[in-house]
Ligand code: SF4
């Protein structure tokens with residue numbers, strides 16, 4: 001009897017392997033702004049990608065370095081974001097991206113974002129709610145998204161190299177916040193490895 005119960009408990013907790021399959025619902029393109037621990041943020045854009053969007057809607061997202069002692073602020077902006085809930089390239093009637101073949105790297109990565117899976121993705125959410133927000137995705141089915149996200153992370157890491165403080169720009173407060181900082185090191189001292197912080201989205 002106890003063996004049978006153990007077996008039942010194990011079966012109950014076995015998570016099914018899910019094959020990621022984007023439904024092309026367009027939900028992610030209509031809900032760009034999300035809550036993060038640093039305030040509201042939107043789609044990550046490299047400087048060259050930011051030029052594809054209406055400039056009045058493009059705001060900074062990440063910056064490195066510090067200038068000014070009395071009022072410290074970022075020195076070099078290296079990533080931008082779109083201050084809009086619905087992407088300007090989203091065709092709401094056809095429910096498709098008008099620049100799909102050249103869409104930004106972060107769009108290619110979604111629902112993988114900064115090393116996490118965004119459970120707001122409609123495909124992910126149908127499993128996340130059943131599985132108490134813990135899901136088991138087949139890695140092969142999401143490897144292109146993971147690779148694109150890795151490109152984003154590598155770009156952030158490269159931009160932060162030897163630059164000290166990392167800043168993030170909050171869209172709701174319209175102000176910069178320190179995400180990570182490290183002490184200034186003299187060139188003769190070995191520079192410690194600086195891990196890219198995980199900016200987990202809910
Ligand atoms: S929300 Fe998820 S399923 Fe829908 S289009 Fe975006 S990535 Fe695909």
Ligand code: SF4
Pocket residue numbers: 028029043087088089090091096097098099100103104107
């Ligand atoms: S660029 Fe295309 S894929 Fe990216 S958010 Fe806009 S509509 Fe969606």
